Amino acid sequence: MDFKSRIKKLRTIMKEKSLDAVLISNFENQYYFSGLKAITYSRPILILVTDKETSLIIPTLEENHAKDKTDVDHLYIYHEVKDKEGAYSYLEQVQVMLNTLSSEMTIGIEYNALPTQITLMLKEFGSSIENIEKDITEMRAVKSDEEIEMIKESGQLVSQALKESVENARQGISELEMDYFGNEYLFKEVSKKYPDSTFDYFVMSPSGIERTNMPHVFSNSRKLEEKDIIIHSRQVGLNGYRAECERTMFIGEPTEKQREVFNVMVESQQAALDYIKVGVTAKEVNQQALDVIDKAGLKEYVVHRTGHGIGIGVHEEPSLRFDNDLELEAGMVFCIEPGIYIPGVGGFRHSDTVVLTEDDTVLITEYPRDIESLIIR
16 A cells, blocks of 8 residues: 555645644554554554654554554654663653654644543643544545455455355354354455455354344354344455445245335345445435335334445444435445344344445445345245
8 A cells, every 4th residue: 555645645634734743543544544553452552744754652562563564754662571771651652752843833633532641741742733533534535446456355255255154054053153154265265365465354143133133243152043034244354455245134934024124125225326426425325225214114213324434444434324415436435234123023234335436336245135045945
């Protein structure tokens, strides 16, 4: 990925907004601007971008990782081992870095990501702050050709992994065992076809009427039973870029009510897929799906938006929801996933990933969406 071009564009935004520096704390944005994808759950990392230099505050155990993956000008390293030369605290290194700057700078930060403690340090140092999140979100929303190619590769992988799990599902195996079939395919295929690549995945297969009515629950050891409804949901991220595919399926014959609701869900997804393109607004796409569900008298059973952006993040902006007036652009990538969740009947959701181009909307995930293809007999 061309991280230098991204930093260059960020510096253009800094100049337009009269910012002297930007401090990046969100781990997805850190990857976007540097290529560093580190485990940050207990050891914070910060990236500082000024008009001429980039710097990283990073723990010792990530030092070689940062040198391998990034092209930053300075590393501010903090330690956990006695007798190491330098600062032993993340906060100490933040102060060391601040001391290299002018105290009256205006610094762009991510309001929803930067810890309050660091924000207070900036204030105490004398700096002014401005929220830069919207600008970074807009940068990430429009993908480059290279990013889109990675997402398309992930689309092929996630589609085949879904196929492996769906077609090996049967009564008596657990949700976790169902997931295993697709996972095994992914581990082997990525190892074979994509040398020296990073890979991550997300999968969940809630089964039964009660569990499918909880849109985000992880797979567990519950055994699949005759008459079960299942929402099998997958994401694959190849070299940091993700695609998503989900299907609602049945073990044995669905009830007439389940057939009816399933078909409304498919029709609503198709309405959004047919409508989404460059130039329409996010809320218009949402409304296309909702109109189908509303006409069927099922609007009260909708609990989430029609879709979301995807790329580095599991869920990214832009969001396809009722209050988003954003006009969609070429290079944006979306998951289209209207859902219907009815107590006593079950949850129903398909998801597919699309790429918007100037001339077309390209569906990059594939598996049959009709009900007959998704009944395990």
